[in-house]
Amino acid sequence: MGHIKGLKCRECAREYPVEPIYVCEFCFGPLEVAYDYKSISKALNRKKIEKRPMNLWRYRELLPIDGEPQAGLNSGFTPLIKADNLARVLGVNELYIKDDTVVHPTLSFKDRVVSIALTKAREFGFDTVACASTGNLAHSVSAHGAMAGFNRFIFIPATLEASKIIASLVYEPNLVAVDGNYDEVNRLCSEIANKYKWAFVNINIRPFYAEGSKTLGFEIIEQLGWKAPDNVVVPCASGSLLTKIWKSFKEFKDIGIIKELNTKVFAAQATGCSPISAAIKLGSDVIRPVKPNTIAKSLAIGNPADGFYASQAVRETGGYAEDVSDQEIVDAIKLLARTEGVFAETAGGVTLASTKKLIETGKIQKDEVTVICITGNGLKTQEALQGHTVSPHYIKPSLASFEEVLEKIKSSGH
Numbered sequence: 001m002g003h004i005k006g007l008k009c010r011e012c013a014r015e016y017p018v019e020p021i022y023v024c025e026f027c028f029g030p031l032e033v034a035y036d037y038k039s040i041s042k043a044l045n046r047k048k049i050e051k052r053p054m055n056l057w058r059y060r061e062l063l064p065i066d067g068e069p070q071a072g073l074n075s076g077f078t079p080l081i082k083a084d085n086l087a088r089v090l091g092v093n094e095l096y097i098k099d100d101t102v103v104h105p106t107l108s109f110k111d112r113v114v115s116i117a118l119t120k121a122r123e124f125g126f127d128t129v130a131c132a133s134t135g136n137l138a139h140s141v142s143a144h145g146a147m148a149g150f151n152r153f154i155f156i157p158a159t160l161e162a163s164k165i166i167a168s169l170v171y172e173p174n175l176v177a178v179d180g181n182y183d184e185v186n187r188l189c190s191e192i193a194n195k196y197k198w199a200f201v202n203i204n205i206r207p208f209y210a211e212g213s214k215t216l217g218f219e220i221i222e223q224l225g226w227k228a229p230d231n232v233v234v235p236c237a238s239g240s241l242l243t244k245i246w247k248s249f250k251e252f253k254d255i256g257i258i259k260e261l262n263t264k265v266f267a268a269q270a271t272g273c274s275p276i277s278a279a280i281k282l283g284s285d286v287i288r289p290v291k292p293n294t295i296a297k298s299l300a301i302g303n304p305a306d307g308f309y310a311s312q313a314v315r316e317t318g319g320y321a322e323d324v325s326d327q328e329i330v331d332a333i334k335l336l337a338r339t340e341g342v343f344a345e346t347a348g349g350v351t352l353a354s355t356k357k358l359i360e361t362g363k364i365q366k367d368e369v370t371v372i373c374i375t376g377n378g379l380k381t382q383e384a385l386q387g388h389t390v391s392p393h394y395i396k397p398s399l400a401s402f403e404e405v406l407e408k409i410k411s412s413g414h
């Protein structure tokens, strides 16, 4: 059995039973899963975790399920790469990449949240799963939903990158491309969720779904040798991932898995959609919605549901935020590929370019341990690099033609 006590309003602390609900009837605050940490601290320790299979369910006592996992048995436990080449370029001593470009099966951290959401959807008895997505979530619900045998309704803005749309369609969901931006898609989905008895993973299942992001944080601590980093840099769309990474660190401290926690949490956004970083930079609690305009479409949420909580986590930890231009995003994608061999999607460009600025301005210091969260794979957003890469060398199928080019390459110093 699980260790969930129930759901609890983040604002007024009113308690609710474990049901597919997400908003407090009294104050409209968001509901969150509440656990029995006393029993978890008795049930879970480092040794027990280390003996389990290398997937995100190794932390299952801290995840909101009652029975056995129904999805994501191969998801999670992605590499934590010690990024020495990149560290040298950025001028810091110890830098790590949490590489969620390779989460099984759809190559973004969304496979984490969807694993929990679909397990919960099955426990609640739903036969149809759905989501409002900026792209990556669509892939993940399409794929995991197919494996677990759910009907699937996937809602996306029609303007998503063509490659992102195909990477959903291959799983043959009902894909609904809406003539509007993500915030409009999300509003429509809230209406649909009220009318149809579907498990909208990021609406009525959101309290459970969001908990899946904690596994990224648990893994960081385990992979650093059961230590929390000095800094963690997290890309933000709705702000949920950042909020939950911070929650995961606090939980490991609270149940005694780690003794010390002095991590600063940093938010990364694209300047063309930066409601969270703008509030943090202004020192304000108010998240002002914006109309997104950036190549980082996966992060293009203008009215972030968890923006307030993300900015609060950043403030609480003494972190900060940065935001970056489209050009900086492209440059950072290339820098990451060139130095560490990791091909990230635009969200990864946002995270690295923001980290670079945070180092340049002294918010992140040279001798600190920093982890940057690279959360999605670059093969999904190749359009962003069109015209920004080096060109192939075109030759005839002859040795002479090749050697002609080789001479040119040599004389250009490559």
Ligand SMILES: Cc1ncc(COP(=O)(O)O)c(C=O)c1O
Pocket (backbone or CB within 6 Å): 108, 109, 134, 135, 136, 137, 235, 236, 237, 238, 239, 240, 241, 242, 298, 299, 345, 347, 375, 376
């Ligand atoms: C690749 C990638 N990274 C980060 C995020 C941010 O997630 P959140 O909405 O939890 O802030 C998203 C959201 O879609 C994403 O697709």
Ligand SMILES: [Zn+2]
Pocket (backbone or CB within 6 Å): 009, 010, 011, 012, 013, 014, 024, 025, 026, 027, 028, 029
């Ligand atoms: Zn409330």
